[in-house]
Amino acid sequence: MSKASTKPPSGTRDFLPADIARRRYVVSVIETVYQGSGFVPLETPSFENLSTLLGKYGDEGDQLVYRLLHRRDALKRALEKDDVSESDLADLGLRYDLTVPLARVVAQYRDLPRFFKRYQIQPVWRADRPGRGRFREFYQCDVDVIGVTTLIAEAEVLGAVAEVLTRLGFEDFTLRLNHRALLRGLIETAGVAPADEQTALVALDKLDKVGPDGVRAELRTRGISDDAAALLLELLVEKASAAKSDDELTEVLGAALRSDAGRAALDQLSELRALLDHTPAKGRYRLSPELARGLGYYTGPIFEISVADLAGSLGGGGRYDDLIGMFGKQQIPAVGCSLGLERILLVMEERGMYPPLRVGPELMLCSLDVEPAALLETANALRQQGLSVEVFPTRSKLGKQLAYADSVGAPFAAILGADEAAAGDVTLKQLASGEQARVALHEAAGWIAARAPDAAP
RNA sequence: GUGGGUGUAGCUCAGUGGUAGAGCAUCGGAUUGUGGUUCCGAGGGCCGUGGGUUCAACCCCCAUCACCCACCCCA
16 A cells, blocks of 8 residues: 555554543443542553563563664664674563552552552553454553452452442353462372473463363373373362362362462462452352463462453452562562453443443534624533533534534534524524423523433543 | 465445446535435545556466464463
8 A cells, every 4th residue: 555554553443432431431430449449549651671571471471572672873783783682672661561560669669558559540562463352452450459468458359340340230250269379289289290380370271262172182282291181180170160169179179189388278269258258259259270370470369350251351360479579679468450441341342231421512502694703602601501512613504513413422402593692592402302492591501401311421 | 473364435345357336434415493214416446565467457376565363372
């Protein structure tokens, strides 16, 4: 093409007014709930030093960090080197998630509250191939509790996200719970070499997508013995699916485990489940011993939010007690959870879960044979009454003006003709019903308020 | 990154070796201050880009780019 493409880059979107209305609606629910739980807002830069970002997400994650090329002389010098490496070319990268920037902030500002509860709603970027519900630029909505070792932190975080989803109208989500130490214990019990632990985790994480046979094949290609693979799958699949309740599953796994740390993790999960019964997450959680999660920094309980009709998750999180220590001398415990805004929007869109959301002005001011000065004067008077008013800007037939009002979603139209202007009146019309009345200009807002279906978003 | 597919109007897509269509959208009209339906009409495309075959290419061939689907990974 001779002209540049007008499509946004793959994996990014333009948000048109109707999209913004839906996004703001969801974000406002999230913020209301988060703030109601005592979380305070934080924003961090779009890009960070690469040294901040790399080495936190695992090898796969590091590859997906967008690098910002050096500029001008620094770039020139780097390119002139004989053996140019990746680190010569860039020292900055777009943030990959909101957790690592938070950890940096906590290590930097030592006078934050001892128990810092923050929420953060900002875009993150991943150099990934886009797919259904997957983007290269997307928003995460994080809540984290810093400085708390007790499971109250987990319960608060999970309670908050459960409340968000409930208020948005989700009735079928599941908080899947697992524990990194339990996973390690199970893998150890199955006889997988400690060196293969990470690869085993990656394979296991695909269980719900490729099934037990798929995982078996995956484990084999990754060099894990068939015996160990069989034992692992027996523990995680057969026993897990045979168990009728989380309590029963806990008992079965506890009996099979040959790892004290694993059993301790299991106890922690039991304690957490008991706490969750006193939060909005009650009845919404389930033990999922196969849940692994890719990110490298988790150390304790981990969670993921599932709904039936989405292959990926609506969000996830976990405890990361060692991450902040990577930025400073002090080791500070932390736990958090992230909701994927576009995942939520995607499912809500497909299920038609949005309430009516108005995007246009409340009132379209149409005119006939009126001077522009009088038209603007009237618009200002209406706006002073608190109405959201758009002025139809050209001399056109009234029918065209009303059609336009309807097409932009304005629920009301005002007609200002020479008669009305002379009398200080305006004719108001409710487009949906056709009801129409001529009223004094200063009574316009009252007339509309009496008929407005609902407040603006 | 590997395999498969698709590039034609703003959008969704037909189409034939002889220099292009539909639906939707947009704009205009169907008599004077009243929209959503209907009818009529108009604008808008070097048919992704660069080469090749041919008297002739949107169509055949090669290359290139972009996008889509799967694998991989994640919110």
